[in-house]
Structures are given as structure tokens and as C-alpha cells.
Amino acid sequence: MKPAPFDYVRPASVGEACRVLAESGGGATVIAGGQTLMPLLNLRMSQPFVLVDINGIPELKGVSRVEGGTRVGPATRQADALEDETLARHLPAFITALGHVGHYQTRNRGTIGGSVALGEPAAEMPATAVSLGATIEITSSARTRSVPADEFYVGPYMTVLEPDELVTGIVYPDWPDGHLVLFREVAQRAGDFALVGLVGALALEGGAITRAGIAWFGMGPTPIRARQAEAALVGASLAGIDAEAVARAAVADTAPFDDHHASAEYRRTVGARIFARALRETLDLRSAA
């Protein structure tokens, strides 16, 4: 198996990368870890003229604290992010979700930005960015902009990213200390894309929920915010939460497909189950502590 022919360039800076992207007039594709792109190249489902390898750009790697949040460089390896203490301290939901991305071997090469920017609807990282309220930093030769993760995804593998644009950072806002992680997924095998999954965070104060950010993956063409569930949860006291009712509200926001792995109906049924279970588990943990 061989990809169709292409030219390979390995720019040393964001400026150089953007220049190549601009000059290629849409014929270039960015490669970071390549753990999803390489299969597409090998199967010739993707046939770029130019492959722009961003692994040699130091400014795209690493995790840093910024005003009000944590910034992750897109070329940061998933395995390195999993071990990162700043992420573990500030973004436990991110770490939980990341542990479910691919396999040990693919996390050693795969990157955070690759997963976020590709927009596979059943992947954990796009939904995590949406649920936590992350912002995607984007640069091209012409301009720089920031897009809320919520508005970044437009369809399966489709984002608002223009052909000449590069993701240069993902900024995850801080959540209150001690916030809780919501995570569940059902996949056929460990490391597979989820049939259905959810990720998010809940902040509590005095026995009531003050902030909720929850998103589904595998439940539609993009990651999907569980807006109705979030609205039902914020302000609710723990004693007053009906997990099944909230789960039904959460599923009401989804638009799952039938495919050869599972029907839309299966996804809705299982989604409601795992949502309610995740909610009960997360909140019980808290009351037991």
C-alpha cells in the first residue's frame, strides 16, 4: 500500500508553515502525529500535493499556563500530555478522556492538535474541547483568529479551518478547583472510536451545581454540547437531580446516525443509560467523599 505521490516539507516555524499552506492553494495537508491522516493517505482517501510536517516547529509543542486557562500546543504528543502535571492539576477531564484516545502505540506519536483539528465526530478530544469551553487559536499568513470549540466543528472531519490556516494552540479555560469529571464511553474494543460517549465537567458549591459543560461524541456529525442537560443541571441541588430525566434531556440534543456498528436507536438508548450512570457515579463519589 502506498500513498499517492506528494511533496514533503518540514517547516521550522509557524510563519514558514503558513507560507507553504498559502502558496499551495488548497493542495497542502498538515501532518502532525499522522495517526489518523496516514491511514487516509495509505488508503488514498486523501491525496494532497504537499504534506506539511509541523513536527519540527518547537513553538507548537508543550503545555503552558495562560491568563485564566491552560494552553496546549497542537503538536504536543498525546503520551506527553497524559504525563503532564499542569494538565493533571487543571484539566482532569481532559486527562481522563485522553486516556481513551487510541492505543499506547498511537498515543506515542499522535498529537492533541491532530485529534482536535481533524474533527472525527466519534473521537474524544474534539468533544472534550467543546465540553470544557476551549478556544482554538488559528493562524494564516493573512490573519490570526480564535474560534470557540463550539463553533469550530461543522461536520464529520469538517471544521471552519481554511486551507491556508494552521491551528497554533488550544486554550482550555480554568474550571473551579475540585470540579468533577464526567466521562463514559462504549466502544467495541479498547482504543476503538466510541459508538457513543460523553465527556464533561461539573462544578459544585454548597451542594448545588454552579457550572456544567458536557458534550457527546459519536452522537452526530460533530461533537454535540448537551445544552438542555447543562441548563437542567446548573443551579440544581444534588438532592434534587433526577439523573434519568437529565439524561433524556441530554439525548434530546443529539443527532446520531445508523452505521454498520450501531443504529441511531441503539446510540440513543445506550447514551441515555451511560449519561445517567455517569451522573450518578460522579455525584455519589462526591457525596461519599
Added chain:
Amino acid sequence: MSEHAIELTVNGHCHATRVEARTSLGEFLRDGLGYTGTHLACEHGVCGACTVMIDGRAMRSCLMLAVQADGAEVTTVEGLAEADGTLHPVQQALKDNFGLQCGFCTPGVAITMACVTRDNAGVEAPRMEDALTTAMSGHICRCTGYQGIRRAIRQLAGAST
């Protein structure tokens, strides 16, 4: 299509050569350099047969281009045993426990096991067993039914069974 001069180390030997941009690292190791111990099966990241160590980390060589390995230190299954033929402990454990049949998946399995045992050296048996078992999700074996591989894992972890 662009062509590139690359220099890399494979199992301690330096190689300087030219590669086409689209050549995968796995294909290059096998057809370019003759390290045919690295097996290519699915060539799209699903099976794990092609797993090699790149700068000490287990990765799929079908999901990386040879040109991207410029400057890297690569270890393939040929590099695991001692020069005198003494097997690496993971190879010995696979052999002792019937952890392979046709052996097609085995080079990748052995590389992953070598990385995981090295990174977790000194941890107690259940944790080692867990780390190895979890990492096995990245490999498909069509022969053994995995039970031989699991026995090899338990032996490596030092568990009593």
C-alpha cells in the same frame, strides 16, 4: 514527488540514504534496509504488526514516513536479542508460554512489551501486568487467542501464575 536525504540509526547501525517522500518507515525498513523482521499487515494503523521503537517509544511504522525518521534511533525486533543470540526477556517469555503461533504479529508485540517493561521496571506485579495488558490493545493476533500472550505477560510481571 520530493526525495529526501535521511540519516538514521537502526539497531545501532547508521544508515544514510535517500527516500521518496511517500515511503512509509515500515516499507523503508523492510525493502530499503532489509530489516524484514518488521512486519506490515494492514498498513493503516489497525493491527500493530509493524510496531518499532523510535527514540525509545513504541510506534506504528506504517503510520510514519521514512523521511520523518531522519535523525531517529530505531530499534526493530532484530535489535532486541543480545549479540550472542540470548533472547530479550520478552522474547523468552513469549517463547516459554506459546505466545506466538505464525509469528506475524509477534515482532510488534515484542517491541511493545520491551518498551512497557522498561518503562515500568521495578513496579509490583499487578501494575506491570496491567500496563502490559492495556498496551496489548494496540495489537491484533489472529492465532493465539491471546492466552499465550497473557501467560507471557504474567511471567514478565513476575506474577505467581
